[in-house]
Amino acid sequence: MFSSRAAARQLVRHIKRWQHSSNQPTLNSVTSDDIAHFAQFLPQNSILSTLSPIPVAPSELEQYNTDWMGKYRGSSTTVLRPHTTDQISKIMKWCNQRRIGVVPQGGNTGLVGGSVPTSNELILSLNNMSKVRSFDPVSGALVADAGCILEALTEYITPHNHIMPLDLGAKGSCQIGGNISTNAGGLRLLRYGSLHGSVLGLEVVLPDGTILDNLSTLRKDNTGYDLKQLFIGAEGTLGVVTGVSILTPAAPRAVNNMILALPTFENVLPLFKLARRHLSEILSAFELIDRTAYELAVKHGQGKGLSDEEIEGAQCFVLLETSGGKKEHDEEKLNILLETLLESDSPLINTGVLSQSPAQFSSLWKLREGVTEAVSKEGKAYKYDISIPLASFKEVVDATREQLRRKGLLHENAVKHVLGYGHVGDGNLHLNIVAAAYTPEIEAALEPFVYELVASYKGSISAEHGIGAMKTHAMHYSKSGVAIDLMKRIKHVFDPHGIMNPGKVLE
């Protein structure tokens, strides 16, 4: 039954693709006249362009045109860095009239090429939109410009004993607007839920320049369609998120973490169930790191590793974190869990380490968060961010490695490592293929192989990274033709001329 449905989707996709490409509106390039127009309401230092009157070297635009992995590259001539929502509104209005494609860009830390142009669209950088607008210490509602860096917001609310509901490896560079536009998941999702729950309101500039002020701080608001939800995860294809109202939870008063070494992957699920039962509400992260990922993290200096004795015979590792209100209470729960684990007749774990100080706490986290950085230091990474049933995590990693071996690509000069890590608690696996270079052969071996593999488990081809430019052609593996068609109609309502982040999300 499944295969016939997949075949039907394929068919629908081919028809739709053909229809769509014939309707693809043509967009105009930015000209010096456009720059002159922008200069009327933007200060000089907000305009960065290779065009006259003040052309800069194309290298100055490099960081905006290239994604951080060095995988996607645009050829934009112009970056605008406005300071206010009003300026963004004027920019959008002009670009809409002139049919100029616009790519909104935050910290440019995305992994699917959603934040760089596919061609020479104008780049709208939110870097200068970096002010906190208000914080209510009672409700925890934080209202801020979209360009605020996640870590800066964390620092802002720390003295009020609140934390951001999301946390991810890129926190030092990524911006809250980008987090929302990509519906970033990250390390705290298990405890605090997704952004669809914690975002209270948004301020969005629509493609025609209209400002949609939906910046509510209300917890409950059932008046009509919940429009903000559409922009969460829209990857800048429906409008530019310029302001964010987000609910921040109270900071936990006690945190603990540990890394557990597991003899086989089969033990991850029973361990997760056991941890959830013993720790219940204080369990705040349950992260998987396979042996390859762990070794890469240690190799590239991401935190002190465990001793050789401790990692011997471990097939994978689990980082477990608790956050609670009282240290003694949390420790008692942890102790019972540890006793159960260590005194069992058939232990689920080989051993593990428990952090004893804030320094060790960060060091253990570094081993997990640092995998991303270690992978990029090791080589060029093909990253697949997939949602699949927990039980099939290892099968997917192994099947991918086997596929590459079959194609003769698993060696030092092609694919160096195939590794898996991710958020077990959320059913989200990061499948990474580290290669010496990006090559068409490797890509052909991986795609559509990985997508078909994911579809065979009824999984999602993008759990938290989004679709971007990377996966537009593959959306049908996870979404029906009806759903994709409805998305296209919604896109048309907001952006009839197709100027918003063209080539992303929808084909």
Added chain:
Amino acid sequence: MQPTAARFLNILVPIKRCVDYAVKIRVNPQQTGIDTNVKHSMNPFDEIAVEEAVRLRERLKDKVKSITVVTLGPAKAAETLRTALAMGADSGIHIELPESAPPPEPLGVARVLRAVIERRKKMATEEGSGTGGGTTDLVIMGKQAIDDDLGQTGQMLAALLGASQATCASKLDVDVDKRVAHVRTEIDGGAEELVCTLPAVITTDLRYVEQPRYASLPNIMKAKKKPIEKLTPTDLGVDVTPMLETIKVTEPPKRVGGSKVGNVDELVKKLKESGVVAVA
């Protein structure tokens, strides 16, 4: 403190529970000290001392007969002892102070440590060794605590015991048979190699290549069963009342923000106004 007759090593590691180094220190509203209602952990220098003691055992195997950790502090200091026990120490001694007691000074601490060492020796002669008593051949401790930064306790203890001392050690080897310690110590402009006859007091510097180990889960569970002896300064006949009186603790004056000047003339004018004079 006489060396053990048999060729074994008994090591004592004094440790201190401090406000964690990552915590931003704030003065309490009464201005009597700092706000201590924050995250505490083992003094990092002491953590290195524990690590070094455990590594000595890994190298010298059975020749290290015992590693005892000792701390002087309030009830919660017992947690710090458990951490050291989980890292590999065998037993702990907790000399408990009331929660409200003022922090003891280096001389008081050194006297307490001397009393602990003498008590252990006495117990050994009375009951025979192996009952938690015994002579102490080597004391390894942090060169200073990161809360008061005084850096005196080790030296005072060595003087009180009449033992050899090597401070700011970055490398330690012990020849148990010859009863000497080879120590590399950090000094201004380089390093010094010292040979100390045991008994000796060694204080550790931060310049170790390896960070202290994590406490493994099996060791944490084992540590729960390791003995911790509870004593008070009175039991040891030592008065740890500080000799200094703290009158008031205040934060340093807030930094006044700088300002931008438009040109060189303005800069020169500002410098003159603030009384900065060129040195010819």
